[in-house]
Amino acid sequence: RTLPKQPCKGNPALAPILLARAVLQETKSELQKTEEQQEKRNTMLEQMVTETASQLNEQVRSWGSTPTTHWLGAREKQEKAKAECLSCIFDINEHLGELLQRCEKLQEQVDYLESRHQPDPSCSCDIFPSLEQDQKRLHCMEAKVVQIQDDCEKLSFASGSLQKDSQQKQKAIEVCGWNSCGVRA
16 A cells, blocks of 8 residues: 655655545445445345245145145245345444444544644645545445445345245145145145
8 A cells, every 4th residue: 555645745744644544445445345245135135035925926826736845845945045145134234334333433543633733834735625525425424334224124124024924824825735625735
């Protein structure tokens, strides 16, 4: 990593601020990549939920001609897919939390360095307006992280509801699995 040229060559106190700003930018980049991964996983989760619901509906329609063991296999696949999705969401949320903490610590360091540094009146640096822009960007990124976390909670709730619905349908199918002679179909 190379440091950018100091805008004020005679003022070495700017070096820590510039370094902190570079690290903050790198963390923001990581956060953006994580957001993109979250989007992909959310899309994958939605597809899996849709496919599972479609499979259940198809199985309900074709019930009677399908052996009971087929239902058990489908149920195992659903449970495995649900566990994988929940694991992905948990891992992403954990990683997002870590990145957010790093951003907050870096922001604290930048604020501390800024408070220690009193700009030289003879220096015509434009470092502080850029810092305001960085703070606005950081605030925007934090808002996006909160929004992604809310979306994850909503998806988790939706997948839980779908799982409960699936279990209720499975129980209903098992209850209705007796034919008119009292013998299981």
